[in-house]
Amino acid sequence: MVNFTDEQRAFAQAVADFCARESGSREQRDALTDNGRELHSQELYSKMAKLGWTGILVPEEYGGAGAGNVEMCILLEEAMRGNAPIGGIGPTLITAAAYAKFADEQLKKEVLTGVADGDSLAISMSEPEAGSDVAALTCRAEKVDGGWVINGQKTWCSNAHFAKSILLIARTSRSGSKHEGLTQFHIPAGTEGLEIKGIDTLGGREVNDLYFTDVRVPDSAVVGKVDNGWNQLMAGLNTERLILAAMQLGVAERSFSDTLAFVSERKQFGRPVGSFQALRHRIADHATEIEATKLLVYSVAEQSDADPTRLLPREASMAKLKATETSKKMTIDAMQMMGGYGYATEFDAERLMRGAIISTVYGGTNEIQRDIIGKTYGL
Incomplete structure (x- = not known):
């Protein structure tokens, strides 16, 4: 279990409550995303901006919250677990971090103030x-x-x-x-x-x-x-990989909770399908993997906050690798456990699976992450 402060727990609950209220139903999400054709709702994102969340990493002098990586991970985890259609937040936070580190004062003021107000970046x-x-x-x-x-x-x-x-x-x-x-x-x-x-x-x-x-x-x-662009890119890898890891942790948790609810209610042969050993053991394995992933993600976030100048190539790559692989396995298994219902667009399972699979490719493929990890061991 991650040891959050009282303020961090309250923040996580606030994000969860917001998502449940603003995009908790399929009807709400369809209205916000042109029936799922768009991954980012500016309407919802603007509401988050008014709460100060889109500028979570933006320094206070530019209108942001000036928070750390732990708080950023909380926001992303809870937003993805809450199915909030704000697909633009990951690239925006990654890009904003680069401006915060390297842009001149005039450009920082222009771009970072905009991010805090709800602008998206690429x-x-x-x-x-x-x-x-x-x-x-x-x-x-x-x-x-x-x-x-x-x-x-x-x-x-x-x-x-x-x-x-x-x-x-x-x-x-x-x-x-x-x-x-x-x-x-x-x-x-x-x-x-x-x-x-x-x-x-x-x-x-x-x-x-x-x-x-x-x-x-x-x-x-x-x-x-x-x-000097290459060195600047390397300086941002901790944040980039944490962002991707936290988002997929939230996707895995959402998939898990949806699947658990389904197998607890769906009956075959006169009993809930989740009571059969094959599914019960699979659920147990996924719960364990998600908990291990969460501990890893927040450990890297805490290390990065403790020393923002320290590069964590091994740990950050591990977090991205573990979170995206866990999310991929969880969402694929969810479709299997839900049967035909997992394939139907009526449910979120197939959409979560599509997003989880591509997460192992973007932000540095998982093959590249494994190669980086291996090199840190002298291989």
Whole structure:
């Protein structure tokens, strides 16, 4: 059991109550998401912003809560467990953390104040030939008088179709190793020369292709230092992987509670199906896995809060790996235990499963996470 403070327990309950009230029924969620076609409801997100939650990590001087990673994980866990359709929150928090660390004062004020007010952000790294190997990207930013000109294609960019701005990772130099010569740029929505095209997926409208054609940005668009983008990305991995882990912990818990309710009520052969040993043991295994995952996620959050400058490559990768694999297994098994009802769109099981499966791919595939963990042991 995680030892939360009284304030943290009260916060968790407040988020749970909000989700139950605002998006607790299928009818409410359908109304907020165009019958499930959209993963992010700005209407609901704006209500969270008024409560100070979207700026959970934003420093107080920019209108945020100035809270730590533990509180962030509480928010994400409870929101996902409560089925809140705010799919844009993960990429937004990941991107906001980068601005908080590396942007100049003017850009921090603009972007972080907006996040606290309910703006969404996107971060664009992947390219058609640069997915797991991010350092192989070729989208090019060339220096010109007073600014930069950007050309190239990006892909799999979450939030880009509704984000206030995009944090772009582009190549600015080819000197040194391939990890050198990368720079982060602030690209406001509607920038001339930027085309955004949605990618059809099983999960609805979520990710996009981005096309940059002679996109001009001023020198002030550089976030951090020129050619230092890789080091800046590495500095944000603790937060990124914690965000993904906390969200999938909440998904696993939601799937578990829905499945438990179903197998407790559904009867076959004159008794609840959950009373049969095959299902009872599976439920016991999942409950144990979820508890172990929660302890790991919050342990990493506490370590990161204790020393924000400390990189936790092993622990953060373990948290992302464990949470997403647990969520995937829980949601797949939920469909099996619910039978045909798990496959029907009338229930949430199939939607939870789709989201859990893709979570093992984004934010660094789980194969990459295993490779990172293995390297920390000298392998």
